[in-house]
Amino acid sequence: MIGRLFSLVIDCPAPAELASFYEQLLTLTRVEDTPDYVVLESPTGSETVTFQRVPDFRPPRWTDPDHPPQMHVDVLVDDLDVAEEAVLTLGATLLEGSDKPIGYRVYADPVGHPFCLVTREGVTAPEQ
Numbered sequence: 001m002i003g004r005l006f007s008l009v010i011d012c013p014a015p016a017e018l019a020s021f022y023e024q025l026l027t028l029t030r031v032e033d034t035p036d037y038v039v040l041e042s043p044t045g046s047e048t049v050t051f052q053r054v055p056d057f058r059p060p061r062w063t064d065p066d067h068p069p070q071m072h073v074d075v076l077v078d079d080l081d082v083a084e085e086a087v088l089t090l091g092a093t094l095l096e097g098s099d100k101p102i103g104y105r106v107y108a109d110p111v112g113h114p115f116c117l118v119t120r121e122g123v124t125a126p127e128q
Contacts (some may be wrong), residue, residue: 007039007048010071012111015051021090021110022049025075059112062095073115080105083117 012018019038023030028040028049036053061067077083084094084105091110098106103122108114116122 007050008071008073009050009052010113011054011057012051012113013054013057014111015053018109018111019049019051021092022051024090025087025092057111060108060114061112062106062108062114069114071113073113074104074118075115077117077119080117080119087117 010018010022015036015038016033019030019033019040022028023040026040026042026049028042028047030038031041031048032039038051040049040051041047058067060069062069075083080102084107087107088094092107092115095106095108095114098104102119104116104118106114106116
């Protein structure tokens, strides 16, 4: 083993605002909060997501190589339709061509980072 995941760090224009989105999406708790830096943590403290202010932030654009995703998160859910309603309410956007009924759907967070909602069908290889 080379190492273990310490934190996913996400560049953004307004850390507190984007952290609020992920706080609700991933059921994490805010443990550090400054104007330029916000840290969210899991109940066990083993997973963290950090948001840092980037003054010249250029949002990613789905499928545009000149504005690559910069990061990607898969979120395991039980029901895509129920989860979709929740993330859209939080400010996510369903991305074009990702309206899959089973397995996964691709969204953008409020500042444009793509993320997927996935079900077990989406992450498990079909049995042969």
